[in-house]
Amino acid sequence: MTLARTQTARAGFRLAFGGGPLPLYLGGAILLIWFALAVMAPLLAPYDPIFQDGTARLQPPNSVHWFGTDNFGRDILSRIVWGARIDLQIALFGVVFPFLIGTTLGSCAGYFGGWIDTVLMRIIDVVLAFPFLVLMMAIIVILKPGLSSFYVAMALVGWVSYARLVRAQILVIKSSDFVLAATSLGYSHSRIMFRHLLPNAILGSVVFSMSDAVLVLLNGAAISYLGLGVQPPTAEWGIMIAEGQSFITSAWWITTFPGIAIVTLAMGFSLLADGLGELLGVRE
Amino acid sequence: AGVLTIGRREDSSTFDPIMTAQNIDFWVFANVYDVLVRVDKTGTKLEPGLAESWTVSDDGLTYAFTMRDAKFSDGSPITAEDAAYSLTRIRDDEGSLWSDSYKVISKMETPDPKTLVLTLSEASAPFLSSLAMPGASIISKAGMESMGPEAYAEKPVASGAFVVEDWLRGDRVILAKNPEFWEADRVSLDGVEWISIPDDNTRMLKIEAGELDAAIFVPFSRIEQLKQNPDLKVELDPSTREDHLLINHESPELAKKEVRQALDLAIDKQAVVDAVTFGIGEVAYSFVPKGALYHYADNLKRPYDPEKAKQMLSEAGAEGLTLDYLVNAGDEVDEQIAILLQQQLAQAGITVNLIKMDPSQTWDMLVAGDYDLSVMYWTNDILDPDQKTTFVLGHDTNMNYMTRYNNDTVKQLVADARVEMDPAKREEMYVELQKTAKDDVNWIDLYYSPYRNVSRANIEGFYQNPLGRFFLEDTVKN
């Protein structure tokens, strides 16, 4: 019976809150640590992340340079700590803009339907059919390589996932009774959309945005590998891996530590996504 | 005997010699085609190729070549007519990338199949050198006419040591020994495979794993480590490559010679050599590369002196200078140099903004003069210094290699040197040019670097001359 089912769902909701999903805490903790490192980078980093020490090039991890140094004699640990600032920023902005654009367009399409929906779905088809790394490369090259272009490209390419997700959600919720009730009570479109539809439709996207952050980070790294990422000598993990590529067999530490950094941050985000999904009962 | 497999960064794009300007293609052309006149192994002398001998008229306008008894890979003889056809094509064909360099030929005659007579419109000292360029490779007239350019570019009729057996686009070029080659007994290999492996790491791992006989473009960073490996031989062959820092003379502060000299002083080239080339390169001091014809070994070597640089800058009223530095995105070495120079110039009080750009776009910006500094490199295509000098100092159509360097005396001197046929006098003129360029700081010479190749221990004679030609006809696989 519907009633019984709702009650069980409700119990599940509370259960999740009370007991708390482990991934949520774990993911949250990882992100928090990175966030703290990023904020306190000036205090924590032992060296200037861009200072080149000609006498200390390619040193393996030792007591002076815990994570070793790169081919310019820059301290890897300091670069990773400072890099956290950029990478968190990448994860944030790389998600926020697509999220905003995607949810707006997706909810309009889902709510109004008709030709708006048709046009938008066709555009989404086109963007999806395009190999997106290539699209991003092209956009970045047009705008000139760098972080801000990366954000723009990410926004132009990444919104489709959110649009699809929100649209699908809106379509489901649109036909639910409480939206019908809102219509029957004579509420305006904007009120129904912003007060009733979106708050309920957006959960899935919020959870998705966490795992999307992982993809954004990796995209950033791939873009750096192809040479279109942040401007040198900025410390950023993707570019550190890319620069350390040529030393992968001779000086493993240059790529391994930023690699681990990316993986842990990515894990933090996916764990958080898992936990949030479990908590809010959202499936990807 | 055996097939030599060589790993390189990219695959060939064509086998039509006139359609490309890329080393990657040229280096294979030299295996497949022969030229009238060759550059020798040391890269300092010309020697006979398909032309057995030649005479030059006193006014330097008429060249008479006697053709050797040689055959194309299809068995037909290589005649003077084929040679004339090849040169006409490079001069006149619509798609030719090199026509400008051969416009000087005004007339080609083939009185008999063994004789080719070329008449020039003006005397040209570098002319003979330019015939050694792979673009001027001798192709089969009959073959080209019957196959059409597209098919010929795919599977050419060869005049060189090897013939294209198969070409797996994007992957590898498979060459087989050409039994009809006039020096066929010199060739020991049964064939050659040029394999494209874009990733530097993968290429090195592949040769370490023994899946390749040789690999070219060894990254500087790997040389030391590869040398440790007893199964491998790392070859550092002198090249004509020179890396330099372009300066835009039209940007207001940089128009002053003193400022440019201060920049030169502020750059620690040895540090670049150490950090970027791992000590393998050598500090450069002239635009004519070391070991090349007319290189001036005593040219001025400005010391690294950031204090003096600072002082000169303030004297020139260019304190707190801020410069835009264009970096080629995706080029590891370029990025490394940029990062180093940024820190060095900062010590002389110069702020450098790195602007990373996709290479094709950097090119546009350089042409448009939208930059202050940028790193570029040059390798010679021909033996004679004229080609590079003209591009760099001769006020050619490319604004002196985009530097917009402007010195009329130099310009005149370049033109004079081109037509001067006396080697001793030419040498003097080129020394003068090198001195002036250095004084004017047309650009900043950074370093010379060798070709870096690695081969398995059982490979012998895997050698590249300074112009980049591989002598695979002498390579032996044991």
Added chain:
Amino acid sequence: MNVKPAPLLEVTGLNVHFGGTGFIPGLRTPPLRAVNDVSLAVMPGETLGLVGESGSGKSTLGRAILRLGELTSGEIVFDGTDMARATVGDLNRLRRQSAMIFQDPYGALNPRMRVGDAIAEVLRVHRKVPSSRIGSRIAELLNLVGLDAGYANSRPLDLSGGQCQRIGIARALAVEPKLIVADECVAALDVSIQGQILNLLMDLREQIGMAIIFIAHDLAIVRRLCDRVAVMYLGRIVETGPTEEVFTEPRHPYTASLLRAIPDIDPDRGLPENPLAGEPPSPIALPCGCAFHPRCPNALPDCSTGEPPRLGRDGPHRAACILPPGEIRI
């Protein structure tokens, strides 16, 4: 004879079709006729029961009347205006004078809004009371549906089904409607709660005098609550009339089968001997003639041909059946 008052709602020839898309004629899917040529009228203050089996189009009709779903054709005259061709202003008037109560008490409330906010929202949108009085009006409304004013602070998920249903009703009452459409509003509730809601509706009807269209498939409830009843079968109204008359003297064989199938609480009466046989036909491919004829125990050869019989015209009790009244037994 006194003058017959004008009906509050008069529906004429209403059709709602779903689907029927496809631009290549051969492959086009036929439309699903969820509501098929329906006409009915509701007087002010009257309670009309709408019964029929699942999928017969009751909800669709209820929504179409309130213009909450698309409609294909027909007229819906509400308080003198044809809402089928309404302007935005007319629609707003309809919204201010009508309301809907839903089957799923949880589903009808936004899970993210507090109860009080949900009611306040209605009051604010329709400017029913000055904002200073909103708080007290919410308390009033909650009291009206038998809830403590303290419930204003709770969220729907913390309430029981019966409480939620009351909130839904309170919110519907906030617009002070002349017409309420209640779509199976007690079907999801426990038996012991059902009665509470029914009583509430009866109380409210007496106090406020609104008209109710009560959709249900529980005939016992309809008999208890409604003044008149309309029976639907596959998108059509097959019988309509005063409740007691229909229940005691059904004129359509389908109504009769329905009444027969009601499980009786009397332990001495067993199962009906021969329940209605067969499955309802697919609403996409309606049979020729009377849609009920394949299952009709009284079917005549004529029933399977021609146009489906129309609802009779005379008197309050009408049926769409060619059999003469009185032929049909319960």
Added chain:
Amino acid sequence: MSEPILSVRDLSVVAQVEGTTHTIVDQVSFDLQRGEILGLVGESGSGKSMTSRALIRLLQSSRLSVSGGSAILKGEDIFTFDERAMRDVRGGSIGMIFQNPSSHLDPVMSIGKQIAESIRFHKAVSRKEARGRAVEILRQVGIPDPERRYNAYAHEFSGGMRQRAMIAVALACDPDILIADEPTTALDVTVQAQILKLLTDLRDTRGVSIIFITHDLGIVSQICDRVAVMYGGRIVELGGKREVIGSGRHPYTAGLVACQPAEGHPGERVRTINGQPPRIGHMPAGCRFHPRCPRVDEWCSTVCPDLVTSGPGHQVACHHPIPHTPAEAAT
């Protein structure tokens, strides 16, 4: 009276919620005779489904567990069975008919295959034979054209046919007991009547015993032989349908009967039971019904009454049962 086919004693089910243990089904005991239909009534959340699920040892969640009691099926306690033996009970001895056939049938496997699948698992028969039997069962439950419908999927059936298919699946291995958990709640009355007829026919022809879970007292009085009324996880009254529905002695049973809308005249207010049903975690102490009970006193709120015999085959759990006859009431 013959030996009951199933005898449940003191069955309790507990749930772990937020670290605390709640008893959801509390010491439920009843017998099921061969060929009998036992009605299990009570409102939503009273533990009807939980009781039936416990009998096939398939509680929906790992947080739920049977905490005590026994269920003797043909002389053996099924709570002592291992997983293998339990599989034979499920489908073999006890068939389950669920309320919502559309979600309880595998949407991507054809109906016939699902029946044949369980036949093949319980009986060593060939694929072909299983198919033949499946078609036969489909015919028995009144699916027209069963050979063709064998390959149909659940979504291609109407609601009534789906419920028949569900019954067919439960019947696949000729079980002795059918547990029908609200099998008609989602259906309309006409179809409901068909299904009820089918179930009573099955009882009459095959002699299966049926536990019929519902909250519709009308259905109970039409088809059941005996009724158990549940409230808050306990059986509060158990007896023949005439005794329980006609003259229920527990105030809750009486209230339930009284609040049927059919009981009364048009326009008249429906009689109701005050208050709300208890929710899990908020179970009142003492008698679970006492906060809503008209006959409550202090005793009710402290001591939980046991199910005691109050007449032939009639048990009630109340400190103050409604008297049988006016005479009894007077004393």
Added chain:
Amino acid sequence: MNRYRFVLFRPFQLLPVLVGISIITFVLIRSIPGDPVRVLLGPRSTPGAIERIRDQFGLNEPIWMQYFYFVKNLFQGEMGRSILYKVDVLKLIATRIEPTAVLVTGAVCLALLIAIPLAAIAARNRGSAADHIIRLVSTAGLGFPAFWLGIMLIIVFSVQLDLFPVSGYGRTFVDKAHHMVLPCLTAALALSAVLTRNLRASLLAELNSDQATAARARGLPEGQVFWRHVMPNSLVPTINLLAINIGWLISGTVVLESVFAIPGMGQLLVRGIFTRDYMVVQGVAMCFALATVLVNFLADILTVAADPRVKL
């Protein structure tokens, strides 16, 4: 058969997508600063030569004329000449399409081979150590940059263990399969991480579904319930996830082909972008788009085949 009706209509819906893609690529690649001819000529370019070659490739025409020629050529079965390779792009693609197709299909198959058992183990032992490990590993697997992972696999499996060739594509069937194991594995690892997580979630939901309970109530053993009733129902969303990710996977080949020196379309495309070889980029992008669209189409057919309820 009515359910497969969409097969007839879908091609019409694809057309606007392809037109959209072609226009976007056409405009996009041409709006990237940089001149293909200048790239072709390198440092020795002179304005005269540039003009001449531009004329030869029709690059001096207005852009809409170029598009018109492109479409016209398309109808004649040509895609225009590559500026760098001087042959028709279609011919280039023909030689390059196989490795990429093999890479993508191999990766998908391998990913499924990895994901299905892992998800099955995780879901059937929810909350166990195995479940946690699988979830953690798949979460971590998502975070590895492909180019880094690729090199690591080469070092371990090719250089150290000498099991697979370092790079390249191979010529005979067996040889090709041997060469493609590592690249496919690299792509599959990330993909299987996504799939495992998702499939696990679907499986869990489906394991708790009513129909699974009903199957258990029929006395079916857990294994049978799982593989016959739970898995088939969970695979449909996974198929769709795979289809959605196919674009991502195809993009991934760009990096992988460069790491593993596979002569595929990804490399062609990257070089095309960097050398501004308009026609190549155009052709390859269209090809990729077509592939994405076809894969989605295929996924639709599979979904319809796997789930009798679905109508499209």
